[in-house]
Amino acid sequence: MVFYARLKDKGQQHLFMNEVKPIVVEAAGKVSDFLPATNLNQFDARKYYHHQKICHAFLVENFHIKGSPPKLSIIDRIHIIRSIFNHYCGRLPETLGIYATGLISGYRPNNFFDEMTGVKRLGLLHIFSISGMHVAYFLSIIDQLMAWLGISRFRKAVIAILFLGGYFIFSGGSPGLLRAVIMAIIGIINRVFKLGFSQLDIWSGSLMINLLILPETMFLMGVQLSYGLSLGLIASEKLSYIKQTVILNLLTVPILLFNIYEWHFLSVAVNLVVLPIFGRVIFPLVIVGVVSGLVGTMLIRPIDWFLHVFNDGLNTISQLPGMVVFGKPSLIIVLVMVTLTLLLAISDRRHSKRIMVGLLLTYLVSFCWIHFPRYGEVTMFDIGQGDSFLIREPFNRSVTLIDTGGKVQFASEAWQRGTQKYQAKRLSINYLKSIGISKIDNLCVSHQDADHCGDLPAYIQEMDIGRILVPLGMDKNPGFMKRIADRRQTTKLLCVNDEMRVVGLPAEIYHPYLAGKGENHDSMVLGTQKGGLSWLFTGDLDRPGELDTIARHHGLTADVLKVGHHGSKTASDPQFISAIKPRIALISAGRNNRYGHPNDETLVTLKQHNVRIYNTQKQGMVRYIYRNNTGHFKTVLKGNEGNLE
Missing domain, CATH: 3.60.15.10 (Ribonuclease Z/Hydroxyacylglutathione hydrolase-like)
Incomplete structure (x- = not known):
């Protein structure tokens, strides 16, 4: 159930925006159904929440705070840590704070999309959706720390699995992250017990578990991108970096077009350059910046300046010509596009040309069908x-x-206006x-x-x-x-x-x-x-x-x-x-x-x-x-x- 309340004064807003510890609130109101999308192709909140097993909204008419909860669970404590972290990042310089929450805790502040227009237009949002890349990055840090401490292989596996569970809660527990966490846990068990699972086996196992736990999350774009990109990585593992990046971008295009209807031609080139920079430069800088804020301010300003320049560069590139308003292809066409792209990743040179021609024709026919309707x-x-x-x-x-x-x-006052x-x-x-x-x-x-x-x-x-x-x-x-x-x-x-x-x-x-x-x-x-x-x-x-x-x-x-x-x-x-x-x-x-x-x-x-x-x-x-x-x-x-x- 999702709760909605209209705050009566700035004091209430300050309390709910700045309180990091759990509070007990007694509320009176009524249960309501979510209003469905009333325009064609509009974001449908009813379906979105239903896919996550959230069926009702509670409209709060009045409430009062009763104090702190008598007992906190482990999950509550992890949420407190996340809240403290997000508030701490809110006090950092703006760009560093946005990158820190986006890449570490999965939280997006109100000004996220205003500052990150380039990330959105160039199809780089998957980097800021906590997923396999983030999980692998943090697991490698944990693994290195445990190796220095001389922890045994089995204990390392147990600690890593516990870390994954905790990080899943800490980063907001998004459905897209569930795939990465399940795959990582299966991979750890596979290595410890030498089960001989291939990467495709692990991917398939994760999919089956996901379908058993939350089957309808497969309708969410973030989950589709998560599974599509991870399968693309497996299918294209023998290709060069450039070919693999192109294949992965081509896999995202049909999913993005089905959900946001436009795509920038420069996104492939930008991904080729930006992805290694994120892993080798941006991610480490963000972590160093967050840690530096705890011990001193010497490094914070130059790191924020670098991130600001980098982000402005992406925003500038995104304004260059190349944005194509494609329209929404049908679901069948999207499946054909994804299938042909995966076949392109695993085919030999002789067949790849035919598949590429078929893929281009699919895009061309779909584009013409959308842009030149008979009615x-x-x-x-x-x-x-x-x-x-x-x-x-x-x-x-x-x-x-x-x-x-x-x-x-x-x-009205500024605090009363929506974003x-x-x-x-x-x-x-x-x-x-x-x-x-x-x-x-x-x-x-x-x-x-x-x-x-x-x-x-x-x-x-x-x-x-x-x-x-x-x-x-x-x-x-x-x-x-x-x-x-x-x-x-x-x-x-x-x-x-x-x-x-x-x-x-x-x-x-x-x-x-x-x-x-x-x-x-x-x-x-x-x-x-x-x-x-x-x-x-x-x-x-x-x-x-x-x-x-x-x-x-x-x-x-x-x-x-x-x-x-x-x-x-x-x-x-x-x-x-x-x-x-x-x-x-x-x-x-x-x-x-x-x-x-x-x-x-x-x-x-x-x-x-x-x-x-x-x-x-x-x-x-x-x-x-x-x-x-x-x-x-x-x-x-x-x-x-x-x-x-």
């Missing part, structure tokens, strides 16, 4: 309280995004990458509100944007212009009104007609024809604006209406609904939002006009998949879906 889609993302819509034409002829979503920041600044990176941008999209031709911002364009900087960072379209006059809004200050020089800013016809935009503009600041009543209204249906997107346009729109554009109708202002009663005027004659309404609103969206008055109006409603609160992401003039709706959560009648 188009109109998608409403579930981004909580906000708006974000995708219009993608068949074969990716045109990609248009209407609004980006974003969090509205209410008055995730832009949720689009894990929701809508994540989905776009999963379907192979790295370029947005048209990014339309309906108006200035943060829940419609707050995540625009994330798109500027992650995507190639052709042009940004805003309502006429919004370029004079300093708050909005600050959001797009870092856009590329090739990204054009275009201010539009209802009299403009924008070449290449697969939609018509129906509002605004006057220049404004980008407030609700200035919202851009877009209409389009897709899949045999007419669509109308109204942003947060209010009732007077709705009536002005139908007055200026006589005969305007739509089969599908994006309900204005998340279903607020300030929009969806009955006269407007009567004139537009929608058959389907799309409502994008956050679950349990403070505004009470969608408003009952709006829902009644839609019901009176026999409009079918798709609501992100109930259906999650809603997609209309179409070819030519026919299509069907699909929802991530169960609810209304199917062909439009």
Whole structure:
């Protein structure tokens, strides 16, 4: 069970962040199920925890601290040591502290991914996921110490096994580490009792034990990488270092593409150089730096400086051209890629060329299948309280995004804010990458509100944007212009009104007609024809604006209406609904939002006009998949879906 609690003050946060010893907390609350992923290809917390036999969350409503536990187990004491170590590393210079926790205790502080962008982009995260390399490194140190002390072979084996068990707990007990620990223990027993097991036997034994203990952890990316790389090491043991490193990198590519959808061409070359440096330079320096902090500070600064330069080098290399947004291949294709790579490792020269050709063709066909789909889609993302819509034409002829979503920041202190600044990176941008999209031709911002364009900087960072379209006059809004200050020089800013016809935009503009600041009543209204249906997107346009729109554009109708202002009663005027004659309404609103969206008055109006409603609160992401003039709706959560009648 996972516990969630909202801290009431900074004192509580300080206690839970800085206390290293166990405390007894009495809590009242309720047991809840994990919310499933509400967007396609979004990280699914329910599945993630279920794979680790964690089925429920406990939502803490109030709690109080009762004191220290009366008795501590060995596991508790190891956790205390880990907590003390992590807090100690938190006081070290920043880069040394991050490397120390990442390589020794397996803990990643909140700023880990901000500082380690190069490690993430270049596919080096496996180095910071405690695994076989770390286990082998520490075992070699323990073995050397015991050899100096003259400890017998059997006692060395017992001590090594006890160390492995303790280190498994100390480093966080990740499922990926379980494979390395089991293999190491079987290997020690094999040597002591001379059982004659091969490395493949040991790997297979570890897999069988893992499947008996925690079978569903095989669905986790870290475990897949752990078993895949260890098998690759066994299969390629007779190859040269360069060939072996290439094979190991090729083994990671399908797994990474299936989970994070992109891969950097330079990752193979970087791994060739970085892996030996880690084993021979970085790891020893980190250990020396950690120990030096206990006895003096003379070596800490130069070690941190070296690590900082090394890390900045990786970050710089990762920004070089070469990042390929591949998309998410099917599971069958991933298995084919992995199988062909393993065959490449064990085949002779005569067969290896054929296998390489087959592997390259598999990648090429999969890439084309993802990037040039025969169908188009109109998608409403579930981004909580906000708006974000995708219009993608068949074969990716045109990609248009209407609004980006974003969090509205209410008055709060720094400690109360989350570490995730832009949720689009894990929701809508994540989905776009999963379907192979790295370029947005048209990014339309309906108006200035943060829940419609707050995540625009994330798109500027992650995507190639052709042009940004805003309502006429919004370029004079300093708050909005600050959001797009870092856009590329090739990204054009275009201010539009209802009299403009924008070449290449697969939609018509129906509002605004006057220049404004980008407030609700200035919202851009877009209409389009897709899949045999007419669509109308109204942003947060209010009732007077709705009536002005139908007055200026006589005969305007739509089969599908994006309900204005998340279903607020300030929009969806009955006269407007009567004139537009929608058959389907799309409502994008956050679950349990403070505004009470969608408003009952709006829902009644839609019901009176026999409009079918798709609501992100109930259906999650809603997609209309179409070819030519026919299509069907699909929802991530169960609810209304199917062909439009």
